[in-house]
Amino acid sequence: MKFGLNKATGERIRPEPGLFAVCPFCEAALVPKCGGVRIHHWAHRNDKMCDxxxxxxxxWHRSWKNVFPAEWQEIILPDKGTGEKHIADVCTSHDLVIEFQHSPINPQERITREKFYKNMVWVVDGSRNKFGFSRFMKGIRHFEYIEKGLFRVANPEEYFHPAWLESAVPVIFDFKGSEPGEDSIVMKNLLYCLFPIRVGKYVTVAEMPRETFINSAINGKWSLHVKRFIDELNREKQEWQIRDAALRLGLC
Known part of the structure; x- marks a missing residue:
């Protein structure tokens, strides 16, 4: 954890040698870990995270978190109905949750987290899986251009990790950590957003500078733009389903 809680003052504090803090989530004692190998962080005494x-x-996590205000980072969000609570990596003042995912994720956990947070976006570390990155780079040459920064992708399972193809929310792939190569240098500051609606065999992917995503998340425009675009994709999907049904019945 980046922040522990100073129980005396109620302030969130960063780890430093000799400091004492409790976990904002479970109030158990925390230990500052300030070595030279891993990033400085707070840890539970038994090294077992409560969430x-x-x-x-x-x-990678920390550098992404740090582009957002500290008061938006590591926010505890409760479910008012059940009392269940979790720590969001980032929750903006516009109630957008941003989860940064470096490790593989269990599909059921992904579904549960999406249902819990609702208005959210995943940012996935695309650099950790070299096979996934090379597969994406080969596939991008076959993306169908719609307009600047927007592509239609047929058979996306050939280019994207299957863990993310069933996501109900946008998934942004960040390849910045990849080893430099002929293509990865060009892509270094670009993000690729996979939208959740599939129309027939196609999905839609947006290519954007990372600053575009960061700024729109901060100023609140991200959620508005995504909602409008997903509404448009849903209309397109309904029209496709009607045409497909008519073709199957021999009406076209």
Whole structure:
């Protein structure tokens, strides 16, 4: 964890040698880990995280978190109906949850987290899986151009990790950590957003500079743009289903 809670003052504090803090989530004692190998962080004394959705942080996690205000980071969000609560990596002032995922994720956990947070977006570390990255790079040459920064992709299972193809929310792939190569240099500051609606065999992918995503998440425009675009995709899907049904019945 980046922040522990100073029980005396109620302030969130960063780890430093000799400091004492408790977990904002479960109020158990935390230990500052300030070595030279891993990023500085707070840890439970038994090294067991109290939120089962939490994964050990990497430099990639921390660098992404740090582009957002500190008061938006590691926010505890409760379900008012059940009392269940979890720590969101980032929750903006516009109630957009951003989850940064470095490790593989169980499909059931992904579904559960999407249902819990609702208005959310995944940012996935695409650099950790070299096969996935090379597969994506081969596939991008076959993406069908719609307009600037927007592509239609047939048979997406050939290019994207199957764990993310069934997501109900946008999934952004970040390849910045990939080893430099002929193509990866060009892509270094680009993000690729996979939208959740499939129309026939096609999905839609947006290519954008990382600053575009960051700025729109901060100013609140991201959720508005995504909602409008997904509504448009749903209309397109309904029209396709009607045409497909008519073709099957021999009406066209």
């Amino acid at each position: 089962r959705w939490w994964e050990p942080e990497t430099e």
